Amino acid sequence: MFYFRVAGLPFRVDTADRERELAGLMTNYGPFADKQPAGEISLFTLATCADITFTEAEPYGVYPYDVADDKAVLYIYSDRYILTINSSCDGREYLLDCPFKGDVEFENCQFRTNLLSDRTFPPRHIIDHFLVFAFSLAALGHGALVIHSSAIVNDGRTVLFLGESGTGKSTHTRLWLENIPDSRLLNDDGPVVRIVDGRARAYGSPWSGKTPCYRNEVYPLAAFIRLKQAPFNKIEKPGALAAFGALLPSCLPTLQKRESELDAMCATLSAILSAVPVYTLDCLPNADAARLSHDSVFARV
Amino acid sequence: MRIKRGYKIRSIAGESVIVSVGTLNVNLTKVISLNPTSVWLWDQLGDGEFTEKRVAELLVENYDVDPDTALADSRVWIGSLRKAGLLDE
Numbered sequence: 266m267f268y269f270r271v272a273g274l275p276f277r278v279d280t281a282d283r284e285r286e287l288a289g290l291m292t293n294y295g296p297f298a299d300k301q302p303a304g305e306i307s308l309f310t311l312a313t314c315a316d317i318t319f320t321e322a323e324p325y326g327v328y329p330y331d332v333a334d335d336k337a338v339l340y341i342y343s344d345r346y347i348l349t350i351n352s353s354c355d356g357r358e359y360l361l362d363c364p365f366k367g368d369v370e371f372e373n374c375q376f377r378t379n380l381l382s383d384r385t386f387p388p389r390h391i392i393d394h395f396l397v398f399a400f401s402l403a404a405l406g407h408g409a410l411v412i413h414s415s416a417i418v419n420d421g422r423t424v425l426f427l428g429e430s431g432t433g434k435s436t437h438t439r440l441w442l443e444n445i446p447d448s449r450l451l452n453d454d455g456p457v458v459r460i461v462d463g464r465a466r467a468y469g470s471p472w473s474g475k476t477p478c479y480r481n482e483v484y485p486l487a488a489f490i491r492l493k494q495a496p497f498n499k500i501e502k503p504g505a506l507a508a509f510g511a512l513l514p515s516c517l518p519t520l521q522k523r524e525s526e527l528d529a530m531c532a533t534l535s536a537i538l539s540a541v542p543v544y545t546l547d548c549l550p551n552a553d554a555a556r557l558s559h560d561s562v563f564a565r566v
Numbered sequence: 567m568r569i570k571r572g573y574k575i576r577s578i579a580g581e582s583v584i585v586s587v588g589t590l591n592v593n594l595t596k597v598i599s600l601n602p603t604s605v606w607l608w609d610q611l612g613d614g615e616f617t618e619k620r621v622a623e624l625l626v627e628n629y630d631v632d633p634d635t636a637l638a639d640s641r642v643w644i645g646s647l648r649k650a651g652l653l654d655e
Contacts, residue, residue, distance in 0.1 A: 535579055
């Protein structure tokens with residue numbers, strides 16, 4: 266059994282006694298390894314199960330999408346999510362089963378997957394995709410969201426850069442690291458934002474895309490900056506609804522298809538928005554863009 | 567026509583909005599803000615069938631507005647729902 270804690274939230278992965286074999290595949294989870302929590306309930310347990318059978322009823326939603334080069338499908342049933350990924354690496358179909366009780370008060374959920382069973386060594390990106398989904402689903406009821414973004418720490422606070430794939434999140438982050446003194450990367454793909462006592466905090470996570478940056482650290486969240494490529498540098502602060510519209514697409518789209526999950530996501534985003542400013546930055550890939558975004562967030566009063 | 571299933575009014579940052587998400591591969595997120603009259607009409611119509619005329623009647627019955635203005639307002643309102651992709655016709 267693996268025990269992990271991300272953004273303060275404990276969860277377990279039952280590897281069917283394959284810890285030793287799988288540890289090498291899951292090095293990004295290493296910094297988040299935790300002891301078995303005493304008297305604390307895990308958010309979820311992801312159990313290994315060779316043969317997953319479930320209710321024969323027709324799903325009421327079928328949503329195909331792409332995970333890197335693999336074909337994935339999200340099935341929504343009345344009592345569970347089923348996520349399947351056909352791996353182009355090994356030709357296998359991997360499956361994640363997440364039953365729910367109808368609301369988002371997730372605690373001690375029993376999720377199942379065939380991912381870690383028998384002799385398989387599943388592709389790392391599929392392990393991560395399943396665990397991001399399981400974690401995000403179970404964390405919704407705890408005011409926590411995995412936000413697709415690149416996170417920089419400066420002056421003891423975190424700035425999250427948002428944008429669709431290819432808009433230059435990692436490039437802009439690199440420009441901060443090169444041009445803004447005392448900047449550090451916290452995470453390059455999926456930090457967790459959580460509201461704790463009315464304050465927004467950004468946590469490092471095991472999910473950092475192509476950049477191996479798995480820091481188990483937490484900082485107050487200073488701002489979001491949504492990036493857009495442009496032939497000039499310009500920063501603006503949009504109104505609340507535009508800010509919401511800028512944030513929602515950076516949350517897990519697979520959890521936006523069912524009303525109760527979308528409700529929880531919107532409620533958490535609404536709370537985050539009342540605590541954290543959102544900027545939109547039209548930018549060139551140059552040092553001036555990094556200075557402009559830095560000075561806007563950390564403006565001296 | 568009727569309002570598409572699966573949409574509902576949510577309160578975001580103190581405003582009443584409809585959130586429309588895209589497919590899982592394409593980000594088509596739209597956030598549509600509703601004024602109090604729109605919220606009221608939305609609640610009245612629910613998931614039932616309606617026409618331009620019905621919306622105009624509702625406006626006349628509950629707001630201080632003459633039938634011609636109400637019909638014009640009804641067309642504008644339905645037009646904006648249509649443009650936002652919120653109608654089944």
